[in-house]
Amino acid sequence: MKAMILAAGRGERMRPLTDHTPKPLLPVADRPLIVHQMTALRAAGITELVINTGHLGAQLTGVLGNGGAWGLRIVYSPEPPDALETGGGIFQALPLLGSEPFLVVNGDVWTDYPFVRLPAASFGLAHLVLVDNPPHHPAGDFALRADGVVEQADAARLTFSGISILRPELFAGCAPGRFPLGPLLRRAMTNGQVTGEHYKGDWRDIGTPQRLAELDRELRQRRSERLTLLPTGN
Numbered sequence: 001m002k003a004m005i006l007a008a009g010r011g012e013r014m015r016p017l018t019d020h021t022p023k024p025l026l027p028v029a030d031r032p033l034i035v036h037q038m039t040a041l042r043a044a045g046i047t048e049l050v051i052n053t054g055h056l057g058a059q060l061t062g063v064l065g066n067g068g069a070w071g072l073r074i075v076y077s078p079e080p081p082d083a084l085e086t087g088g089g090i091f092q093a094l095p096l097l098g099s100e101p102f103l104v105v106n107g108d109v110w111t112d113y114p115f116v117r118l119p120a121a122s123f124g125l126a127h128l129v130l131v132d133n134p135p136h137h138p139a140g141d142f143a144l145r146a147d148g149v150v151e152q153a154d155a156a157r158l159t160f161s162g163i164s165i166l167r168p169e170l171f172a173g174c175a176p177g178r179f180p181l182g183p184l185l186r187r188a189m190t191n192g193q194v195t196g197e198h199y200k201g202d203w204r205d206i207g208t209p210q211r212l213a214e215l216d217r218e219l220r221q222r223r224s225e226r227l228t229l230l231p232t233g234n
Helices: 033-043 057-064 084-099 182-190 209-229
Strands: 003-006 048-053 073-078 102-108 109-113 126-131 142-144 157-166 194-199 203-205
Touching: 003 033, 003 084, 003 182, 033 048, 033 057, 033 102, 033 109, 048 057, 048 084, 057 073, 057 126, 073 084, 084 182, 109 157, 126 182, 182 194, 203 209
Parallel strands: 003 048, 003 102, 048 073, 126 194
Antiparallel strands: 102 157, 109 203, 126 157, 142 157
């Protein structure tokens, strides 16, 4: 399975940090945020990545190259500086992603979600990873039924994590240009063609400098605690 990391956005909420650095390259515990995602994907056996680029995209390609340093193969889908939004960006990259289902990950999230558990088949047009609603998004996005179908119910909503498996057929009838992914998912939900799962592990939307700093402190603390537990030589 191929994966796409969405990395083209301007990152307005992260300014001034993103004035000179694309958000996916902002450092977290001494590694760019996007590298945390790349290594997690590689650990799950996913080695072929598509990354879309927009704002300061040359920095991304310069740092990541062809992905060989991480045991990956990266191809890029360049977009205009103002980007194509989620739907438009994925649609443009479809020729690079192929005809089979593919994984999509937002470039501004951090998680310990084990990508290996995502289903490779046996779902409709999309499979979404949903998480508990964070404080900054208390209303959530979608509801998950007991049978695993995702719908637009008003009650008991969860938050879309930005992690999904999509089929190219989800984009049938789309035209090149800027458009969001959400309306396509909602259209598919009306036909019962979206499944999902509720992940209760660690997930963060790194949308502000404060959240970035909090994650950096936590990961450094965890690393320090692990080092403290390592046995020492005599």
